[in-house]
Amino acid sequence: TSSLLLARGFSHKAVRDPAGGSIVFLSSVIAFSGKPAVSVYGATKAALMGLTKSLAVELAPDRVRVNSIAPGFVETEMFEEARAVMTDEQVEALRQAHPLGFGSARDVAHAVAFLLADTGRWITGSTLIVDGGYSAQ
Numbered sequence: 001t002s003s004l005l006l007a008r009g010f011s012h013k014a015v016r017d018p019a020g021g022s023i024v025f026l027s028s029v030i031a032f033s034g035k036p037a038v039s040v041y042g043a044t045k046a047a048l049m050g051l052t053k054s055l056a057v058e059l060a061p062d063r064v065r066v067n068s069i070a071p072g073f074v075e076t077e078m079f080e081e082a083r084a085v086m087t088d089e090q091v092e093a094l095r096q097a098h099p100l101g102f103g104s105a106r107d108v109a110h111a112v113a114f115l116l117a118d119t120g121r122w123i124t125g126s127t128l129i130v131d132g133g134y135s136a137q
Helices: 002-015 039-062 077-083 088-096 105-116
Strands: 021-026 064-071 127-130
Touching (some): 039 064, 064 105, 105 127
Parallel strands (some): 021 064
């Protein structure tokens, strides 16, 4: 609900701007496949991708683009919390599942910046997967 409320608030301001605007939500590659112990997380991230598509169509007439990013496993505080309950073997298997290794917050930020900037001016309703090849396998 918070994503929808934030998008609505932003879109009202962006509609007054002749240049329009851009919204980027953060989803997750977990939304694309079932994994044990993350059903609620995966479901909420999948719902966010549906919201992305609906708002993209709804706000396009006002020149507001809406997209989302679906990161793979990124070395953040949240990942460290998950790692704390994993064995070394599980962490290594997860690392091996990412052909380009685990990502960084900077990797995700670059993708967000691309979508927010004029470089993404003709992209709306899309989810950009940024996962170091995790979902390509």
